[in-house]
Amino acid sequence: MKNKSNFSTEHLQYLKKQRNRSILVNVVRIAFLAFLLAVWELAAALEWVNPFITSSPSRIVKTIGDLYTGGTLFYHINTTLTETLVGFFIAVVVGYSVALLLWWSELFRKISEPYLVVLNALPKIALGPLIIIWCGTGSEAIVFMTVLIGLIVAILNMLGGFMATDESKLLLLRSMGASKWQTLTKLVIPSSLPTFISMLKINVGMAWIGSIMGEYIVSKAGIGYLIVYGGQVFKLDLVMSSVLILCVLAAVMYALVALLEKLVVKNVD
Amino acid sequence: MKEVLRFENVCMRYHSKQGETVAVENLNFSVKEGEFTAIIGPSGCGKTTLLSLAAGLLKPTQGKIVTSGVSFGYMLQRDELFPWRTIEKNLYLPLEIKGTNTLEQRNKALELAEKYGLKQFLKSYPSSLSGGMRQRAALIRTLALNPDVLLLDEPFSALDYQTRLNVCNDVYKIIRQEHKTALLITHDISEAISVADTVFVLSKRPAKIVAEHSVVFLEDEPLKRRENKEFSKWFEILWGELNA
Numbered sequence: 001m002k003n004k005s006n007f008s009t010e011h012l013q014y015l016k017k018q019r020n021r022s023i024l025v026n027v028v029r030i031a032f033l034a035f036l037l038a039v040w041e042l043a044a045a046l047e048w049v050n051p052f053i054t055s056s057p058s059r060i061v062k063t064i065g066d067l068y069t070g071g072t073l074f075y076h077i078n079t080t081l082t083e084t085l086v087g088f089f090i091a092v093v094v095g096y097s098v099a100l101l102l103w104w105s106e107l108f109r110k111i112s113e114p115y116l117v118v119l120n121a122l123p124k125i126a127l128g129p130l131i132i133i134w135c136g137t138g139s140e141a142i143v144f145m146t147v148l149i150g151l152i153v154a155i156l157n158m159l160g161g162f163m164a165t166d167e168s169k170l171l172l173l174r175s176m177g178a179s180k181w182q183t184l185t186k187l188v189i190p191s192s193l194p195t196f197i198s199m200l201k202i203n204v205g206m207a208w209i210g211s212i213m214g215e216y217i218v219s220k221a222g223i224g225y226l227i228v229y230g231g232q233v234f235k236l237d238l239v240m241s242s243v244l245i246l247c248v249l250a251a252v253m254y255a256l257v258a259l260l261e262k263l264v265v266k267n268v269d
Numbered sequence: 270m271k272e273v274l275r276f277e278n279v280c281m282r283y284h285s286k287q288g289e290t291v292a293v294e295n296l297n298f299s300v301k302e303g304e305f306t307a308i309i310g311p312s313g314c315g316k317t318t319l320l321s322l323a324a325g326l327l328k329p330t331q332g333k334i335v336t337s338g339v340s341f342g343y344m345l346q347r348d349e350l351f352p353w354r355t356i357e358k359n360l361y362l363p364l365e366i367k368g369t370n371t372l373e374q375r376n377k378a379l380e381l382a383e384k385y386g387l388k389q390f391l392k393s394y395p396s397s398l399s400g401g402m403r404q405r406a407a408l409i410r411t412l413a414l415n416p417d418v419l420l421l422d423e424p425f426s427a428l429d430y431q432t433r434l435n436v437c438n439d440v441y442k443i444i445r446q447e448h449k450t451a452l453l454i455t456h457d458i459s460e461a462i463s464v465a466d467t468v469f470v471l472s473k474r475p476a477k478i479v480a481e482h483s484v485v486f487l488e489d490e491p492l493k494r495r496e497n498k499e500f501s502k503w504f505e506i507l508w509g510e511l512n513a
Contacts, residue, residue, distance in 0.1 A: 166349075169351070172349045175343035175420075176343075176366040177367065182366055186362065186365065191351075
């Protein structure tokens with residue numbers, strides 16, 4: 001690679017073009033959001049639309065401010081965040097372990113296949129009443145729902161990753177006389193790392209679906225609770241504010257997984 | 270010369286729901302110590318089965334495979350270096366598997382790597398090496414366990430033509446220098462002629478030996494052999510037998 005000072009003018013122009021392009025993308029992104037917010041605010045302020053139904057950016061800010069001064073903002077955020085994270089980790093850990101077991105035993109894998117397919121297709125919300133009766137009306141029920149939604153996805157994704165291990169590399173290890181345990185630790189687990197990360201990404205989404213759905217069914221606190229409550233008493237400012245908070249939380253969690261990906265997935269193909 | 274590997278009336282049948290496949294039938298041949306033996310056959314004739322049998326990864330349906338207590342090292346079509354390990358860690362892989370990951374063994378592997386020009390790449394990941402270098406690293410990995418016999422399963426077929434000739438030359442020299450016995454399986458006639466002391470020709474499936482040749486050249490280097498007038502004569506003979 002040449003030094004910067006040695007680049008041809010052509011190459012410098014190319015670099016400049018690339019840089020301008022990425023600046024353009026960012027500017028337009030922000031401008032688009034600002035435009036949307038401005039139109040929304042203006043439409044509500046000039047009563048083109050009924051702000052009671054559509055809410056508006058300023059009303060959202062005020063609602064969030066009120067929640068904060070009322071001292072309940074972080075209480076609700078914490079409730080949902082805890083449920084989501086606990087459910088997420090249980091689903092990921094249990095899912096990964098079950099997938100390992102299924103990889104290990106072909107018999108087990110074949111036997112469980114139809115069960116997994118049916119459980120995967122089943123809309124988990126159908127189990128709502130059962131969950132309330134089994135787990136009560138506390139956070140446990142919501143965590144249980146979150147786990148249910150993420151677990152099967154985690155199992156199927158990881159199993160797919162384990163089973164996709166390169167045949168030639170398996171043969172190579174066999175020719176070295178590797179045991180099944182060695183094959184697992186030296187090859188199957190490291191080579192499925194990208195699948196693991198993509199499974200985490202999918203499960204971030206699943207966990208939020210689980211916790212919010214769980215709160216819809218049964219809850220006394222949380223972002224999902226605020227949404228349902230806001231809808232029932234026609235406080236759409238509260239609904240919009242809650243959705244906005246959710247967007248931010250989900251984006252942060254996804255960004256953390258993406259950061260993890262950058263740190264660990266460097267040299268797998 | 271001592272035989273290190275002998276196939277005696279070996280038969281191999283595969284079973285699947287679709288039916289039964291006879292991959293190998295009544296196979297008789299032997300590999301002598303210190304020799305470079307090549308087996309050529311049409312594609313799909315069960316060549317890889319044959320190597321798996323030799324390495325003891327498969328048990329023959331009938332017949333016997335006699336090995337005189339030698340150890341085998343396997344080299345595959347592609348290098349199969351683990352992309353998440355550095356070259357150094359890749360070389361240690363067989364040691365880890367065999368549970369002989371001692372400082373002494375590691376140093377031996379490093380010595381080999383150094384001797385054959387891999388020293389500067391030890392801390393690199395495979396993705397930053399050329400195809401030829403990667404295949405050389407794969408050979409050193411195979412040699413790390415100090416096997417008596419190298420089983421080569423078309424080890425150059427995934428490389429482009431120019432690299433293939435160079436790497437073949439390279440690998441040949443290393444194998445000779447380390448005084449290893451080698452059994453090469455390939456569909457490439459000229460590759461077989463350029464390296465082998467003995468060439469066996471296999472028939473279509475079920476694979477049987479149809480000819481055995483002692484290939485003698487004055488030159489002891491694949492690239493030089495290719496320049497020899499004899500080379501094309503051998504090619505014609507083997508081509509005829511392969512297509513018979």
